[in-house]
Amino acid sequence: MEQIPVNFDHGFSPMDGDQEASLGTITIDKTHEISHYLTCDYGGIMDWQNFRLSTRLRLSGDVIEALYSRIAEIDAVKNTFRLTHTLLPQTIERLTQSVIVTSTGASNRIEGNKLSDDEVEALYKSMRIKSFKTRDEQEVAGYLGTLQTVFDSYDDIPISESSILHLHQTMLAFSDKDQRHMGQYKFGSNRVEAKDQSGNLVGVIFDPTPPHLTQKEMQELIGWYDWATTEKFKHPLILIANFIFEYLAIHPFQDGNGRTSRLLTNLMLLQQGYNFTSLVSHEKLVEQSKADYYLALNKTQKNWKTDAEDMSPWLLFIFDIFRQQAIEAQVLLESDQFEYLLSEKQLQFWQWARQQGQFSRKTAIDALGFAPRTVEDITKKLLDMRKLERLGQGRATRYRVID
Numbered sequence: 001m002e003q004i005p006v007n008f009d010h011g012f013s014p015m016d017g018d019q020e021a022s023l024g025t026i027t028i029d030k031t032h033e034i035s036h037y038l039t040c041d042y043g044g045i046m047d048w049q050n051f052r053l054s055t056r057l058r059l060s061g062d063v064i065e066a067l068y069s070r071i072a073e074i075d076a077v078k079n080t081f082r083l084t085h086t087l088l089p090q091t092i093e094r095l096t097q098s099v100i101v102t103s104t105g106a107s108n109r110i111e112g113n114k115l116s117d118d119e120v121e122a123l124y125k126s127m128r129i130k131s132f133k134t135r136d137e138q139e140v141a142g143y144l145g146t147l148q149t150v151f152d153s154y155d156d157i158p159i160s161e162s163s164i165l166h167l168h169q170t171m172l173a174f175s176d177k178d179q180r181h182m183g184q185y186k187f188g189s190n191r192v193e194a195k196d197q198s199g200n201l202v203g204v205i206f207d208p209t210p211p212h213l214t215q216k217e218m219q220e221l222i223g224w225y226d227w228a229t230t231e232k233f234k235h236p237l238i239l240i241a242n243f244i245f246e247y248l249a250i251h252p253f254q255d256g257n258g259r260t261s262r263l264l265t266n267l268m269l270l271q272q273g274y275n276f277t278s279l280v281s282h283e284k285l286v287e288q289s290k291a292d293y294y295l296a297l298n299k300t301q302k303n304w305k306t307d308a309e310d311m312s313p314w315l316l317f318i319f320d321i322f323r324q325q326a327i328e329a330q331v332l333l334e335s336d337q338f339e340y341l342l343s344e345k346q347l348q349f350w351q352w353a354r355q356q357g358q359f360s361r362k363t364a365i366d367a368l369g370f371a372p373r374t375v376e377d378i379t380k381k382l383l384d385m386r387k388l389e390r391l392g393q394g395r396a397t398r399y400r401v402i403d
Contacts, residue, residue: 048227051220053242056309057234063312070319071235074274077326080333081275087333095279095332096151100124104143106287107262108136115140138174143259146171150263151278154270159225159243161218167267168253168260181254185214190251206301208251217250236272240265241318242311248297249304262286269322276329285321292317338387345370349378350387358391358400 048054059067081087087095105113105120113136115123120140123132127145132138146167150157157163169183181187192205209217221243228239244261251257262283269277286293296317303309339347352368353359359367364375379399382388391398 046223048224048231049233051224052305052309053221053224053246054228054233056311057238057242059312059315063315067238067315067319068235070323071237074237074319074322074326077276077330077333078274081329082273087279092279097124099278099281100144100147100151103147103262103266103281103283104140106281106283107259108139108143110283110287110290110293111258113139120144132174135175135177138176139172139259141174142171143263145173146263147266150267150270154267157267159222159264159268159271161215161222164218164222164252164260164264167263168256171259171263172256178255182256185218185252186211186254188254190254190257205298206249208249214250214252218247218252221246221250237319237322238315240268240272241315243268244318245297245300245311245314249301274322276326276332279332280325280328282321282325285324289317289321338385345374346378346381349375350382353382353388353399353401354403356401358398360398 101121101124102117104124105115105117108115115136123137123140124144127141132141149170150167157167165183165185172178172182175182188211191207225239225243228234229236233239234242244265247264248257248261253260265282266277269282296313299313300311339350342350349364349368349370353364356363361372361375361379364370364379365372368375370378379388383390383399387402389400389402391400
């Protein structure tokens with residue numbers, strides 16, 4: 001059995017005022033289907049069907065049509081990945097390693113980090129180091145390790161309060177400035193403010209959940225998602241998008257909320273069978289559309305917790321990200337995967353060879369700085385893969401690239 005705390009204020013609005021609603025717990029037997037009405041141990045009933053997170057998904061016809069048009073494209077790629085085995089294990093491993101680097105760099109740069117993908121990759125290759133020089137390096141190192149865990153173990157990480165707290169803690173594990181609050185809900189206001197060039201407050205862009213209500217609202221969000229996914233209340237992508245928006249609106253941590261939301265997005269997509277998530281970086285796509293990302297959030301947050309809540313700006317934005325991710329994944333399925341089968345040195349050798357057209361063993365050694373044995377081994381592999389053709393014999397031997 002699992003105990004899920006719930007709001008018990010009859011209106012079921014997570015924040016109708018400054019008073020905390022009393023909490024109860026719902027007992028859920030995971031072996032049985034959850035009903036629309038769940039019994040609380042105080043004798044009350046939690047009506048998830050008419051809970052605020054559900055009712056705001058009563059969307060207009062044109063928005064539903066636009067979303068399901070995107071869903072059709074995304075799910076077509078999802079099913080292609082599930083039904084075909086065209087990507088070899090070596091290819092998947094190489095792509096996933098690349099995505100870990102790309103996603104980490106992008107997710108942190110969205111929040112102001114300055115490290116390039118090349119610098120992130122250098123850190124990724126030296127992750128045995130436990131001490132990092134700068135704040136940027138500390139933040140990147142934590143995200144690298146946590147995203148690796150999400151990709152490796154997503155089936156074993158439930159969408160639960162303890163999991164989210166743990167993801168936040170491991171993400172900030174190397175960050176000196178975050179040791180006080182990592183893995184803990186916020187203790188002070190973290191509203192998004194607008195300031196002038198002198199640093200003076202000129203307005204509040206968004207005021208998230210206050211600290212004393214954060215745990216309650218997070219527990220309600222997690223309880224709703226558990227019910228919604230079990231009941232198949234809406235399409236999984238709509239449920240994920242709704243969860244992530246509410247998470248960002250609550251802003252449960254003192255810092256690191258955006259980065260944690262993107263880790264959770266990866267986790268949820270993988271759990272729902274979108275296996276291409278670890279092969280194409282959604283964080284990179286968000287970084288490339290950063291202005292639109294914040295605009296969609298701001299438009300949707302404008303009427304948060306009001307009767308006029310409109311989820312369409314956020315849903316349409318994030319679905320366009322998912323759609324682009326799927327399109328790029330489809331390109332991978334249809335492309336020549338040869339280069340993904342090469343190691344880093346083999347790929348470097350191949351890219352150099354393609355530029356030359358023809359080359360000798362000696363020119364390869366001189367140009368690349370590889371050991372003679374390494375050049376011989378790579379040359380043999382490319383010959384066996386019919387990517388090179390041998391010309392001549394003995395010292396006069398040269399190799400021609402076959403594209």
